[in-house]
Amino acid sequence: MNPPRFTFHRFWAIVLKEFIQMKRDRVTFGMMIGIPLMQLIIFGFAINADPKHLPAAIRSADQGPFARTLIVALKNSGYFNFVREAPTESEAQRLLQVGAVQFIINIPEDFSRRLLRGERPTVLIEADATDPAAVGPAVSATRALAESVFNRDLPGPLSRLRAKPGPVDFRIHAHYNPENITQYNIVPGLMGVVLTMTMVVITALAITRERERGTMENLLATPVRPFEVMTGKILPYIAVGYVQVTLILLAAHFIFHVPMDGSFMLLYGVSLFFIAANLAMGITFSTLAKNQLQAVQMAFFFFLPSILLSGFMFPFRGMPEWAQWIGTCLPNTHFLRIARGILLKGNGLAEIAPELWPLLLFLTVAMTVGVKRYRQTLD
């Protein structure tokens, strides 16, 4: 006749204790709020800010007024800083390769003539897309420019040339990284990264700390069960996780103007599983680690692939297959797709379901391993 496996009062005792300890531990609590803010600033602004004055080279074979207008307009857009005019073809390629310029703008010889004939001359923009986030805004600005740049130069009867799709055909040739990430990818992705980083670390310490401080002996001498300890330690940090989610969403909206097409309720609801999955992972680490340092190292070991192989840093489909496999096993990969899907594409439950069950599976496995590994004796 074993006592019931789970009792609410014992679970709740742990929850309250953890809340008090969290409140007392100002530094850690500050970190929980500080880390999302810091990452927002680092990732959000550093990667996402609309980069301007990018070094560019012009190779213009046409010296006519239309070409001149185009160059001035590109200059005025603020995105390009023409560091070199009229290099040779091979020189231009070298500049791009060493990163001296980010763009080469090629204006063909017969540009003015073909423009007047309405033949939509092609302007080839070669871009160093190693860092796509840096190139994207300049490219979009250029596309927008094409529509209006010659409005003044093509008056009267020539105004028919202004008609869509515009008088100039800008062709973008992305070098080195053909993937195209929109800047909006970053902030929703950041949510997963911040949660992974903080949630895993905080619970990785949860049980090792009790063991190191000697309070584990007392806890084990009480009738409290492993599952009660685990869930009781997880619940308070779910609240912290939601504070982080809210912080990032507010920043996404008010600072980065990320479109929010989907349902907030859905995003908040799904976040629960992701937060819990990370917390369970941390708890499991803390049952495996011998001391707090080891626990932090394990958490870091988990965090690195979560940031590098989840599709946050690099386009998922651009990674080698083995890396994709690892990525698929990480909860962050699925949460990134869910968050981006809901925010940017307005996905509903049906669309995110394929990414949701892996999260649940991960949560279950992590929790089971944790409970199994939790030693009920000091042996």
Place this chain on the structure above:
Amino acid sequence: MAAHFPSAATDDFVIDVAGVTKRFGDKTVVNGINLQVRRGEIYGFLGPNGSGKTTFIRMLCGLLTPDAGTGTCLGYDVRTQQAEIKRHVGYMTQKFSYYEDLSIRENLDFIARIYAVPDRAAVVQKSLERLGLQNRSHQLAGQLSGGWKQRLALAACLIHSPQLLLLDEPTAGVDPKARREFWDHIHQLTADGLTVLITTHYMDEAERCHRLAYLAYGNLLTRGTLDEVLTTAKLSTWTVVGPNLRVLADQLRRQPGVEQVVAFGTTLHVSGRDAALLAAAIAQIRTPAHQWTQVRSGLEDVFISLMDEAQDNFS
């Protein structure tokens, strides 16, 4: 020693274990211990550092699994019914193990919640008052002095009204007055039917126990009431007062049959297990300048003698 009791008598034993053994690696830390503790008894558990006292207590309350041995604690099997045992035992660890970043009240409240103590707030309040902690109830446990930490720990392990208290060196580093209060409190609790197993290194505390057991190198060397322990030890002790005790002590230590020579202020205590040999040794160096008296051996003399003997036998 009787390891088995008729079941009718077992009811009287709160702790009844036989052959309890624990090994860490190839080191046997607790070696086949038999122990019976009656309801309402204060049972003193003594032994040198590293003799296995803490390890034995941990096995009683389900924190360690014995490698061998059987028995019951509060009628529950120590090997299989650890969950039940935990609900009715109060265990005070040797090292303070409550939460230093929680206040006194929060610690008590936490433990009371874990055990689902009915009428929790009142019980916590009463416990604070009984131990004189109510004025400090908002102080963080980590900021308490050693003696106050002990009081908190005792209050906490009593909060769920356990039937058995396991106290592991509860008075180490506590001042004499607080120790006396502590013991008065323990005696009061046992009068109400609580059973206490307590480890200590203090002889005066050992003398306040109803029964004693002495452990060395994991082996139970002796057990019984104070008188039983003293008489079964068969140790004879003499005291001597007079001039030049240091020289005399050196002389004595070289004599066969003299096992302990201990100075207590201006008195030397001389003990040996072989009474005849000891008497002969004393007769040899006895001079009228010194005044020799045969006395009853003290508990400490007995324990040290037991330990020396154990050292010869087990290590």
